[in-house]
Amino acid sequence: MTNDALSYSVTPFVHIRRDLHEIPEIGFQENKTQAYLLDYMNSLSGKHIEVKTWKTGILVRVQGLEPKKTIGYRTDIDGLPVSEESGLSFPSKHEGMMHACGHDFHMSIALGVLTYFSQNQPQDNLLFVFQPAEEGPGGAKPMLESEEFLAWKPDQMIALHIAPELPVGTIATKTGLLFANTSELFIDLKGKGGHAAYPHQANDMVVAASHFVTQLQAIVARNVSPLDSAVVTIGKITGGTKQNIIAENARLEGTIRTLSIEAMERIKSRIENIARGIEESFECNTWIDYGANYCQVYNSEELTESFIHFAKNSPHVTFQSCEKAMTGEDFGYFLEEIPGFMFWLGVESEHGLHSSKLNPNEEAIGCAIRLLIDYLKSE
Incomplete structure (x- = not known):
């Protein structure tokens, strides 16, 4: 335990979280979010900090005193097209948009850690990565390949994600596979429309789409090994224009999740x-x-085993092991190129990720900031 981390005030970052919660924006349109973050970063003192932008994202390099390596810390910054029903006193000001996946938490935690090291220069270099478009169309891969990132490419990468089902102050992770391979799925069908009274003269795409959905559900049951895991979900169907017109077009939208590339x-x-x-x-x-x-x-x-050992001995959190999940996260692209890990942060919300009623407990912000300060100092 370090006394300065324990006494470090996290109250400002709770307020920052509330500010960010009010301005959620979809991937690569996080203009207000980027402006807010840059304005805050400009208020930080310290000649050992350098800031660069990439699209709507931001990279912040903290020069170490005697650097032997560079440790990267990634936070995602985008919101979701969800109409908020959280009942919070600081709801989204953007109609039909919400930070329903906790990225407002992620950003405020990153700013808390960054602020500490702007005032207390670390031994090693740190790179804070504020990544856009995690929820889609995917910002990690193009950011990873950008000139801006490659110029400051770290030797390690870490990140966290809030876990509504875990108690506040709980940290969970595991070595190896943590999150699944994921793919969006969009299927468009086009047939021949017609009058509902003459179905024999048309090719009904509502019926075709229905058959398609039914057959998709047999894939996992009959084409994937019982010892493997996979999910094929159709979450949205659209088709037709009116109750007495046979549909000429239909569209299926869904997702695929697997634990193996095969x-x-x-x-x-x-x-x-x-x-x-x-x-x-x-x-x-x-x-x-x-x-x-x-x-x-x-x-x-x-690296994960080292972090687990550290978390188990931290006064700021309680560690528990976890199982792999079918959750998708484009942080995986960073880990393909750079060794590192991701972990869950318990926030104890009755409602889960992507819910319009998600309401994480803000006490978790301080737990994460203090843990990460101590961890990055120990590395």
């Missing part, structure tokens, strides 16, 4: 085979778009 490839192959069958059966055309694809989050064994 299962992802197998599922996509089966979806394409089913699409060809639907085209023959219903005399229609289909188009498949996999949208954003996120690779698995795979935690480095050595």
Whole structure:
């Protein structure tokens, strides 16, 4: 335990979290968020800090006193197209948008840690990565490949994600696979519309889409090994224009989650085979778009074990092990190139991630800031 971390005031970052909660923006449109973050960063003292922007993201380099390595800390900054129903006194001011995945928490925690090291120069270099578009279309991969990031490429990368189901002050992670491979799924069908009274003269895409959905549900049960894990979910169906018109068009929107790359490839192959069958059966055309694809989050064994040991001995948090999850996170792209890890931060909310009623406990902000200050100093 370090006395300065324990006594470090985290109250300002609770207020910052509330400010950020009011201005959620979708991926690569986080202009107000970026402006807010830059304005705050400009208020920090310390000649050992350098700031660069990349699209709507930000990179902040903290020069170490006697650096032997550079440690990267990533936070995501975008919101979700969710209409807020949290009942908070500081709700989103952007209609139809909400920080329903806790990225307002993530940003305020990162600013808390950054502020500390702006006042207390670290031994090693630190790189704070404020990444846009985690919720889509995916900001990690292009940011990782950018000239701005490569110029300051760290030797290690770490990140956290809030966990509504865990008590405040609880940290959870594991070595190896933590989050799944994920892919968006969009399927468009086009047939022949017509009058509801003459179905034999049309090719009904509502019926075709319904058959498609039913067949998709057999993929995991019959095409993925029982010893593997996978999910194919259709979350949205649209089709037709009026109750007495046979639908000429339909659209399916969903997601694919797998714990292995092989299962992802197998599922996509089966979806394409089913699409060809639907085209023959219903005399229609289909188009498949996999949208954003996120690779698995795979935690480095050595670094994760070291962090787990540290967390178990920290006065700021309680550690518990966890299982791998079918959650998707584009932080996995950083971990493909740079060793590191991600961990869960308990925030004890009755409602879960992506819920319009998500209400994380703000006491978790201080727990995370103090833990990360001590951890980064120990490294």
